[in-house]
Structure formats: C-alpha cells, structure tokens
Amino acid sequence: MTPTRRYDESDVRIRPGRSGSRPRTKIRPEHADAETAMVTTVDRGRYTVLVDPGGPHERRALAMKARELGRERVVPGDRVDLVGDTSGDAGTLARIVRISDRTTVLRRTADDTDPIERVIVANADQLVIVTALAEPEPRTRMIDRCVVAGYDAGMDVVLALTKADLADPSTLASLYAPIDVTVLSTSRGPDRTIVGLEELRALLAGRTSVLVGHSGVGKSTLVNALVPDARRSTGVVNDTTGRGRHTSSSAIALALPTVGGSAPGWVIDTPGVRSFGLAHVQVEHLLAPFSDLARVAEACPRGCTHGDDAPDCSLDEWVAEAPDDATRVLRAARVESFRRLLASRTGNASTDSVERDSR
Template identity: 60%
Template structure:
C-alpha cells in the first residue's frame, strides 16, 4: 500500500480528464511573429506638435493637398519617441477630417537632434526637436538679467547638434547690451537687437525663410512676444517677470511649429517652453571644438588628451594665438572656446 492509498476505494472520488480545468490562452492561439507590415501605402508628413499622446502632422507640405491631421503612435514603434520636427510615415485615416485619427508607423532619418539633460550629471537625454537647422537664442538685456552661462549652454547644444545659432537681445531700451555681447565676439553669431520701440522683424524673418528655426530662451525674456510678432495669429501666451524673484513665468507649455511667410518664401518657427536650466550630460566636448573650424585645424598639433583650457600644457591653439597666427580675432575665439569647454568641468 502506498502512502496516498487509503485502502477504502468506495469512498475515493473518481476523476477523469474532463474534470480538469484548463486555463484559457488569453493571447489567443495564433503564433506571434516578428514580421511587420511594410505599409507600402503610407503617406509622409512632418510633426508640428505633440499634445498628450496625440500628434499634429502636416501632410503634403506646400502641395495642392496640404492638410493637417491628428495621429497616434503605432504599437510597433514601441518605446521610440516621436518629437516635433520628425518626418514620419502614416497609415489609416489620413484625410484630416474632424474626428479622424491616423497612425504613425515609421520615423524618418533625423538630420539634426536638439537635446538636453536634466543636469550635467544626467546622461539621459531629453529630445527637444528634430530636423531643425537653426537655433534662435532669445535673451533680455535686463528684466530678467542676461545669463552668460545659460547662453553658453545653448551654444554648446547647438554646436553638438550641428545647428547654426542666432542671437536676439530683447529689451535693449532697458539696458545697453554692448558689454554682454563682448562675451561672444569670437563667434560667427548673427545678432539682432530688439526694443519696445523697434523689433527687427524684417531682418529676422529674412533669416528664417527656408529654415526650420527652434526658438529657445529663459522664461520672461520676451520670446513669445517675438513669436507673436513674427507669426500673426500665433497667440502664444505672454508672461511677466516676478518683481521679487526676477524670474519669468512659464507660459509656453508645449513645443509647436508655426509657419513664417514673406515674399521670399516660407520658413518654420519652432517655439519651445522657457527653461531655467539646460543640462549637457549627453554632449561630447569634442563636438564643441569641431564648431570652431579654424581652431580645430590647429588642434591637430596638440598633444593627446589636450583640453585646450588655460592650464593645458603645450596646447597648440594657445601657442598659435599668442604667436598672432589668428590675428586680432584669435584671442576672442579662443576665449569663447575655452568658456564653452569649461561648462563640462
């Protein structure tokens, strides 16, 4: 007699296979496959903005059938992020009629990618915009006071992304920006000066046409005011500076693309929320030197591991500047390079 045999067969219940409960397969009986549909009928579009999981996408830009549609990200994209400026492929209802929803199934190759991190120790990047080719940095001459270090960080991010930076100084009727601008004398940086009496709209518009320009700036510097003047009907919310803290209030809460039009053609303004910090934990310092093409050529003579900072021994760039090889502008360009590189220390 085995240990489970009671010896009383009459009292033992009888079982057969039909009494066994089989847990249903909730995933269904069809085997999974890694083969994805090709979506040969997909249409192309450009993401204009993102709002709570919904994407505003422009299809057939500049064509006879140009339309803006609403789309969601397809499940096959998994964790791939879709950001303003992305060129995407869409399927489903792409008519753009009210109440319709298309699906984004592919993200095109990105030519540029503007990123930032939470701080300099955080290597997790946060994508701001894709495929922009210019960055307009908006700074106030006063109220709030201009922050050189923040502008430096914008410049580093632009150089790292391969984006051409531009600089607009607002509120010049409140303070003279000359001293502030000396910090950037060594850079090939177009500068626009704006005041309450005169905004350089014609000059800025001319340089926006044919480009996708991302606008960045500290809260309260007048970025939204500038955007509204450049793009009538944009209706971007305008904030005020706190008289106690000297800080601006966040008004633009999302990144959005706005079309700029004049006789020379069209361009795009990509307005972003104001920020008070701009982490560079994801940036490779070598990409900063690459933005100074004349200095990068000389740097090839530097010893391995040269930081190009003032305390760097045998730096070929420093020696060339001291020898006058780069003329009067050499010192200013070296100062700008060293200040940007110092942001990583």
Template identity: 60%
Template sequence: MGRRYDYDESRIGVRPNPKGNRPRTKDRPAHADAVIGMVTGVDRGRWTCLVEGQPVVAMRARELRRSPIVPGDRVGLVGDTSGADGSLARIVRIEERSTFLRRTADDTDPVERVLVANADQLAIVTALADPEPRPRMVDRCLVAAYDAGMHPLLVLTKSDLADPQEFLKSYAGLELSYVVTQVRDDGMIEGLGELHSALADRMTVLVGHSGVGKSTLVNVLVPGTDRAVGHVNAVTGRGRHTSTSAVALELPDGGWVIDTPGVRSFGLAHVDPDSFIDHFPELAAGTDDCPRGCTHDDEYCALDAWVDAGHAGTSGRARLESLRRLLRSRLGTEED
C-alpha cells in the same frame, strides 16, 4: 478493474490558444501606402500633423511606443488622414531626420530628450536686461547647436534697457549672426524686418529661458497664434513658464518657427566633452601644443599662452573661460 493510471488520448483536454495558432513574428508591415506629414504639435498622446496643408490628428503605433516623436518630424501616417472632426490617423514610421536638437535635464543625466527634428537654425533668444542675460546658457545652446549641425542665431530682446554691444563683445570671435529687437510703446517691434529676413525659408527653433520675450516675438511673427506671454518676477528676476509644449508654426512669408517652452537649464550630458573645443573654433588651433591627455582646464594647457599672445582675438580670454566653465559643469566639477 483497470489500472489507476491508464489514460486514453481522447480524454486529454487541450487548452485553447486565445491568440490563434499563427506563429509569432517580428516582421512589421511596410506600410507602403503611408502618407507623409510633418508633426507640428503634441498634446496628451496625440500628434497634430500637417498633410498637404491639412491638419491631421494622429496616435502613435504600438511599434513606435518608445520612439520620441517631436515637432519637425516627418512621419508616415495610415488610417483616416482626412483631417475631419473626430478622425484619428496612426503614425507608423518616422522618416530619417536631417538634424535633431537634444538636451538633458543636467550634465549628469544619462537620459537625453529630443526637442525638435529637422530644423536647420537655432535662434537663442535672450533679454539684455529684465531678466539679466545668462552668457553660460547662451554658450550651452551654442554647443548644442554646433553638435546638432544647426546654424546658431542670437536674438537679443529689450535693447531699450541695455546696450547690446556690451553683451556681443564676448562673442566677437565667433562671428555669430544676431538680431537686436525691442518692443516700442505702440506695441510694434523694432528689428522685426531683420528678424523676418533671418528666419525666411528656414526651419528655426526658438529657445530661451522664461521671461525673455520669446512668446511676444512669436505672436508678432505669426499673427493669431496667441502664445501666452509671461512676466518676470520682481524678486527672483526669473520669468514664469508660459509655453508648456513645443509647437511648429508656419511663417506667413515662408519658413517655420518652432516655439519651445522656456528652460532654466540646458544639460549637455549627450555631448562628448572632448568635442567641446571643436565648438570654439577661435581656440581650437591653440590646442596643437597641448600635452597628451590635456583637459584644457589644467596648468599645462597651451590655450592660456595662445590667448595671451592674441591669437584668439580680443574676446579670447572670455571665450576660454566659457569653454572651461562648460567643461567643469559637464564633468560635475563646478556648478554652472
């Protein structure tokens, strides 16, 4: 009788490897044959990309599952790029971005959200009345534009309800580009020609809180778009969100506009507070006499004397208050 623990190698079972015997590797295919397209919209896990003028629906490759892909992105596509009904390509690569606009939910949220990519102009749409303008929101968008390396443009709507010059006084020191518009009784928009000129041959992002007339402008700029138009609540004075996702639209005379959903906050947690002063050029030179470690919001700050001496122009005090409001909000020391 053999010993109980004598084993024969032929009797040992080997568990099969369901994934095969090839060693795992982190190397990914280069996809040298990928065609380049531009993302124009996102809807429920599918991206619409424009490839040589043809819209192509695509999904995201597994290796990009944690990478945000947004309107304006230039991407590499493989698979069925014919654009035929029912076809589905695959996004395998995101090309290098020239710019990307970001925001956070608030000034303490560590998670930043990329809104659009490769735009060179940020059009900040704000109504002069109904709803009332929100200068602090405009300031935040300006800081985000400067941080992203984008050219800011103010688009003021409903000029028939308020004088635009009163609002523009606060920004005289920045020498901002702006366009003033209003919807006439016949449905036409005054100032449309100037707006077309400001948008021509550029990739422009439109941002603004709900109810300012952003979708109305888009529907006129790109006929047939049919972006939903909201209304301002008579009690709260706020607009209702109508656009639910960002979409890139080609202008008939050249250029692109990217319409984004209305926002009620524009967090700047991704922007270094020490860099805020760089986005207020009429104040930056006044910091030379600030003490070491100055936050630009304390009693020893040299900016007060700089502004009082008139070096920052007639809007210097208002701009200094804007800077300090942003700093306090960003640092969580004051509600915006």
C-alpha cells in the same frame, strides 16, 4: 495513521487553449498607401500633423503613434508616414507608422551626468537662442550651452538679443563676434512695434528654426510678432527671483507667413528652459563651437586637457597677451565659460554646475 491520498484526473488543471489567437510575427505591414506628414505639436500622446505639407491637399489631422514604433519618440519637426483616416475631419484619428530619417536632432539632458537624452525637435536648420539684455539679466553660460548643443546637432546658430531698449547689446554681442554665431538685437519702438524684427524675419525665411531661451526673455513675444495667428502666451519676470514664469507648455511648429515674396519657413517655439544639460555631447567635441578658442588651442602641447590645471595651455597665454584690459576681460570670460563646461562634463565640477551655468 493518515491513509495515503490517491490522485486522479480531477487534480490536474487544464488551461484552455488559445486556438482563436493569431501567432505573433515580426513581419510588419509595408503601409504602401501611407501619406506623408509633418508633426507640428505633441499633446499627451496625440500628435497634430500637417498632411501633404506644401502640397495641393495640405490639411491638418490628429494622429496617434502606432504600436510597432515602440518607445521611439515623435517630436515636432518630424516627417512621418500616416495610415488610417487622414482626412482631418472632427473625431478622426490617424496612425503614425513610420518616422523618416532626421537631418538634425536637437537634444538636451537634465544635467551633465544624466544618460537619458531628451529630443526637443527634429529636422530644424538653425537654432535661435533668445536672450534678454535685461529683465531678466543675460546668462552667458546658458547661451554657451545652447551654442554647443546647436553645433553638435549640425545646426546654424543665431543669437537674438531682446529688450535692447533697456540695455546696450554691444558688450554681449562682442563675446560671440569671434565665432560663427549670427548676432542681432530687437527692441520695443515707441508704438510698441518690435524694432529689428525684419532682420530676424529675413534670417528665418525659407528655413526651419527652433527658438529656445529662458522664460521671460521675450521668445513668445517674438513668435507672436512673426506669426500673428500664433497667440502664444506671454509672461512677466518675477521681481524677487529675476526669473520668468513658464508660459508655453509644449513645443509647436508654426508656419511663417510670406512677407514681400519671402520664401516660406517654419518656427518651432519651445517651452522656457532653466538648464541645458550636455551629457550627450562628447567631451572632445566641446571645444569646436568655441572656434576662437579652438584656433588658439592648436598651439597647445600634445595631450593638453585645456582645463584649469593644464600646464602650458595656450588659452592662458592668449588671455595674458590681450592688447588691453577690456579685451583681456572678454577673453577670460570665454575661457572660463569653456572650462566650466569642460569641468561639468569630466566630473570635476560640483553637482550644481548646470544650474549655476544657467544663471
């Protein structure tokens, strides 16, 4: 028979105390001496900021995000408060301790069912959708998605049609003439200058504008012409797929040079996108950016879903009553584009709807 073992104090493990550590607290420092700055670009956890933007001591600095901000994302266009070494000297690193309230936030999701929102930029006044008229072919459904995202963010929307020397912009421009989208076109002149650039520059003056578009549409070319020191990489379109190659890897805010006494402004160039999910946009808000359709839909019966199977929908009647075939085609295209967005958000579309809408 095995004798019963007797236990003593040597069998008890005493964990050493942590008397030297400070107790946790939810009280955060006020950082009353923090300096204001604008985030211009983000690169692997480091933030390039412009300290005292527009002030007498304007300078660039490198910063990191303070731990107390947690997972809150900092994006180009954000106005932030900095502490630490804000001199901008080589080898220095400041800390971002606060993010100011944002006036606008441009978001997108991976698809129309993804619950995770991806903030692209903050505090922009207007969204400039850059679309090529050829090489690659324009994708109207992608334009519509960007229009919806822009209006949902509370931004003005501009449609910049590039490569007008390769195709007539009038047909595409007529699709957006009935709604509150400013449309302009640019083309290459005989001396390689960009015709129409001054009209675009006038729209950007005094404002913060974010440029979005597919790869290969000429977005970086426009940025380089607007901001000569930008030196953004430009790419070519694949002859087989008809798609452009990604040349910009991150969003960056660039100050517009003042020309002829114009007001200073900012352009935020973003990487090329191939899809623009709208899971963050409420279904009932989808019709508002289609202001031409919204006016027609006011005559719909109560409870009308405006979908393909909606009985007595005024949108169908509007298409049927078009005065001529050309107008009927344009109206049908507008209604189809809206209904595809509606179907993708309500779950009545196939899972590849976002990708098809981006083509």
